[in-house]
Every structure is written in C-alpha cells, then in structure tokens.
Amino acid sequence: MAISSFHPPVRTLMGPGPSDVHPRILDALGRPTLGHLDPLFIGMMDETKTLLKYAFQTSNELTLPISAPGSAGMEACFVNLVEPGDKVLVCVNGVFGTRMIENVTRCGATAIRLDFPWGTAVDPVAVEAALKEHDDIKVLAFVHAETSTGALSDAQALCGLAKKYQVLSIVDAVTSMGGVPLLVDEWQADAVYSGSQKCLSCTPGLSPVTFSDAAVAVIKARKHPVQSWFLDMNLILGYWGEGGKRAYHHTAPVNALYGLHESLVMLQEEGLENAWQRHAAMHTALAAGLESLGIQFVVPAGQRLPQLNTIYIPEGIDDAKTRQYLLANYDLEIGAGLGVLAGKVWRIGLMGYSARMENIILLLNALAAAMSEQGYSSDAASAIAAAEAAVD
Ligand SMILES: *Cc1c(COP(=O)(O)O)cnc(C)c1O
Numbered sequence: 489m490a491i492s493s494f495h496p497p498v499r500t501l502m503g504p505g506p507s508d509v510h511p512r513i514l515d516a517l518g519r520p521t522l523g524h525l526d527p528l529f530i531g532m533m534d535e536t537k538t539l540l541k542y543a544f545q546t547s548n549e550l551t552l553p554i555s556a557p558g559s560a561g562m563e564a565c566f567v568n569l570v571e572p573g574d575k576v577l578v579c580v581n582g583v584f585g586t587r588m589i590e591n592v593t594r595c596g597a598t599a600i601r602l603d604f605p606w607g608t609a610v611d612p613v614a615v616e617a618a619l620k621e622h623d624d625i626k627v628l629a630f631v632h633a634e635t636s637t638g639a640l641s642d643a644q645a646l647c648g649l650a651k652k653y654q655v656l657s658i659v660d661a662v663t664s665m666g667g668v669p670l671l672v673d674e675w676q677a678d679a680v681y682s683g684s685q686k687c688l689s690c691t692p693g694l695s696p697v698t699f700s701d702a703a704v705a706v707i708k709a710r711k712h713p714v715q716s717w718f719l720d721m722n723l724i725l726g727y728w729g730e731g732g733k734r735a736y737h738h739t740a741p742v743n744a745l746y747g748l749h750e751s752l753v754m755l756q757e758e759g760l761e762n763a764w765q766r767h768a769a770m771h772t773a774l775a776a777g778l779e780s781l782g783i784q785f786v787v788p789a790g791q792r793l794p795q796l797n798t799i800y801i802p803e804g805i806d807d808a809k810t811r812q813y814l815l816a817n818y819d820l821e822i823g824a825g826l827g828v829l830a831g832k833v834w835r836i837g838l839m840g841y842s843a844r845m846e847n848i849i850l851l852l853n854a855l856a857a858a859m860s861e862q863g864y865s866s867d868a869a870s871a872i873a874a875a876e877a878a879v880d
Contacts, residue, residue: 499815500842502851503823504635504796505663506685506692507839509747513690516750517743524740532749533728533740539752542760543665543688544680544698546672550721551698552728553684553748555741558662561681561695563591564719565658566629568699568707569679572596574626577618577655579610579646583636583826584660588629595715600625606828607798609791610641612649619653627656632670633663635686636826638787638798638835640668647675656703662686665696666755667767667795667839678703684744687767687795689840690751693744751840767794769879770843774836777852777875781859781866786833795843797836798829802864807831810858818854848875 501508522529540551554560566588570576574597578588581604592599602618604610610630619625628650632643643659650657656678664670666687672680678700685692699707699721707714707721714720718738727737755763771794775785778799786798801807807824811834814820823835836851849872856868 497819499819499821500847500850501821502837502842502847503821504835504837505683505839507687507689507837507842508847509691510689510751510754510841512754513747513750516746517691519743519746521742524742525734525736529740529742530734532745536745536749536752537728539749539756540696540698543670543696543752543755544672544682545670545674545760546698548672548698548700549730550704550725552696552724553745554681554695554697554719554724555738556695557685557693558681558683558695559587560719561662561683561697562587562660563716564695564697564721565679565681566591566595567714567716567719568721569627569656569658569703570595570597571710571712574598575600575622575624576627576629577602577615577622577625579604579615579628579630579641581608581610581637581639581641582606582631582634584631584634584662586827588631588658588660592629607637607639607786608788609639610646612642612645615646616649619649619655625653625655627658629658629660631660633661633668633793633796635663635793635796635835637829638793638796639791640664640793643677644671644675647677650678651676656706662695663793663796663839666760666763667843668793669764672698672700676700684748684751687763687840688748688751688755689842690747691744693741694748696748767838767843770794770838770845770848771797773845773875773879774838774848774851776878777848777871780871780874781852781856786829795837795839797838798825798833799836800833801831802859805859805862805864807834809862810834810855813858813861814854817857818850820850820854822851845876845879
C-alpha cells in the first residue's frame with residue numbers, strides 16, 4: 489500500500505510546548521533553501537545573533553542558536569563548562585532540574601543536589617547556605633521557569649549569589665524567554681539556554697544559548713577537551729563566529745533558522761516588555777476564568793509562571809478522558825502532569841502566539857463542556873465573563 493502525504497489538522501496548542509506557531513513563521517519556513525555558506529544566509533545568521541542578544545538582553549559575543557532542541561542547549565552549557573572532577577550545585581524543583589543532575593554526572597563531575605518541593609520556586613536562602621557550606625563549587629545550576637510545575641524562580645537573586653560566591657551560573661530559560669523578564673547582563677548570568685517552541689512560538693528544534701565573557705574564559709582554559717564534538721562551542725564558533733571566515737561544522741538547519749529569525753523579528757516588533765505584559769495579562773484572564781469554574785492552582789500566587797498554569801484536576805474528573813475529549817471535540821491540546829504530579833494536574837500553556845484571548849475562551853468553553861460531560865456542573869459563560877472582566 490502506498491503511503492500518502494501527511495496533512496495534520498490545525499490544533500490549538502495550550503500545553504507545555506510546542507505552542508501555536510504563528511502563520512508568519514510557518515510561511516518563513518517554506519522559503520527557498522539557501523546553501524549554508526551562502527553569503528545571504530550568513531547575513532541572516534548575523535541578524536539572528538543580533539536579535540537573540542535582544543531576546544536575552546545581553547551583549548555577549550557568544551550568543552547563537554544550537555541546531556537542536558532545548559535539551560541540546562542544556563547539554564551544551566554543561567559539557568562546555570563542566571569538567572571531570574568539578575562540583576556543581578543543582579537546584580531541583582521539577583523534572584528539568586533532575587535532567588541537570590544527569591548532565592553533571594555524565595560530564596564526570598559531582599552534582600550536589602538541593603531539593604525544593606515541586607510547585608514552588610527555588611529558595612535563595614537555602615542556596616546561599618549550600619554555597620557557604622561547600623567552598624569548592626564551580627557552577628550553580630537552576631531552572632528559571634520550571635515547565636513541569638509552573639513555578640518561576642528568582643533568577644536575579646540566584647545569579648547574584650553565584651557572583652557573590654564566585655561560582656558560574658547555568659540558567660535554564662527555555663520557557664522564560666519572551667514570556668517573563670529575562671535580563672542576562674543585568675543579572676550577570678553566565679550560561680543561559682532557551683528553546684524555539686515555547687514563548688517564541690517557533691517550531692521545535694532550535695536552542696538559543698548565550699555565554700558571558702567569564703564563561704568563555706573558563707571554556708578556553710579547560711584541561712580536558714569538551715566531551716561532545718557536536719556541542720563543543722570552540723568548534724561551533726568556527727561556523728557561527730564573527731569575522732569573514734566561516735568554516736563547515738555541520739549543515740545548519742537552514743529553513744528552521746528562517747523560522748527562528750521570523751519569530752525574533754516578531755518579538756522585536758512587539759517589544760519585549762509588551763510581550764511580557766501580554767503573557768501576564770492573559771494569565772490573569774485565564775486564572776479568573778478557571779477560578780470561576782472552581783479550579784485551584786498548584787503554585788502559590790507570586791511564584792506562578794504566566795505562560796504555564798498548573799491546576800489540580802477537580803475531584804471525580806478523569807485526566808486522560810478529559811484531554812482526549814478536548815483533542816477530539818475542540819482540536820485543543822493541554823498538558824498532563826509530569827513526575828510526582830502525573831495524574832493529579834493539568835498544565836495549561838499560554839506561550840507566545842497561544843497567549844491570546846480567543847485561546848482562553850476556547851479553553852474555558854471546552855473544559856466546561858468536558859467537565860459537564862462527566863457530571864460536574866460548570867458554567868462556561870460565567871467563566872468567560874470573569875476572564876474578560878479581569879483584563880478590562
Ligand atoms: C521544554 C523544556 C526543555 C527541553 O526543551 P526541548 O526542546 O524539549 O528539548 C528544557 N527545560 C525546560 C524548562 C523546558 O520547558
């Protein structure tokens with residue numbers, strides 16, 4: 489039997505990523521492919537670096553997209569900065585913190601693990617105590633926006649502690665970029681990685697990274713070569729670096745980079761502050777609507793990510809059945825719980841192009857219908873009115 493072309497339906501993506509991709513970005517992806525050393529393409533790469541510096545709020549020279557998803561950006565930060573025998577203090581308040589531990593261990597280094605309850609922010613007081621206790625730590629690693637739980641940590645305070653105790657910081661900003669303030673230079677963060685498919689609303693598969701001068705100096709002074717050939721920043725710079733000579737390292741994902749470029753042009757057009765403000769306003773609207781449906785948030789107010797809302801599944805409502813209902817009847821995707829929260833929560837993303845009122849109205853209608861179907865009385869009209877009133 490001949491297999492025919494794949495034509496996916498148009499879904500509304502309100503999970504933990506990917507988010508809805510803006511039509512302008514989908515258009516950009518289909519433009520003619522250039523050679524990866526074509527001067528016009530290299531010009532676009534330079535613009536992408538400039539736009540990424542804006543998105544990261546940094547003047548770091550070493551700012552570029554890794555040709556692989558956010559997980560590769562994470563790995564790039566660890567393999568370049570961490571050597572065998574090093575000690576890394578890792579804050580764990582969700583799934584992505586546990587992956588940082590894996591990265592440290594696989595670098596042949598020792599992870600000192602600091603746990604925080606899932607659904608809460610990293611506590612800087614505990615981090616400072618650990619930095620005081622161990623005087624041989626090289627790197628402090630934490631997740632700014634924990635997408636597995638919806639908690640936002642105080643990256644400014646944590647990077648400040650790293651500077652105070654003279655250790656490097658590695659910051660996971662996959663979900664934070666474009667959704668909440670991320671000020672790499674002002675906070676003096678050393679190595680920060682992000683992802684294309686969360687608040688940038690681009691397709692998945694690219695990971696912007698940035699390294700401070702202090703981080704670059706540590707990479708240059710390494711005793712062992714970086715264990716990963718593909719992610720060795722020294723080699724990647726031969727292709728992405730400043731100056732005339734660009735040498736082949738790997739074939740850049742040319743069309744995917746058109747998409748990232750377009751998403752960053754859109755971010756520049758909207759303005760970073762306006763993008764942060766839009767995510768905050770849409771979160772306020774969604775929270776008012778969900779509260780009207782009697783739904784409770786997992787994360788305490790003040791520590792919540794606007795772009796990722798983790799809510800308890802109401803008593804008597806079936807997790808999988810509800811998500812299937814939303815997909816089948818509304819072409820709407822929301823996220824399930826991860827790790828210790830599996831089966832207990834849903835994760836509702838308001839990332840990038842998904843953070844708009846029409847998505848919130850669709851979600852409230854769909855969720856109210858799914859809950860009514862399972863015998864829970866819910867009033868969609870009041871929930872939508874509450875959401876709209878919250879941002880009036
Ligand atoms: C999504 C995500 C990642 C991983 O990104 P991928 O593109 O899925 O590899 C890492 N950290 C956080 C906080 C994320 O939300």
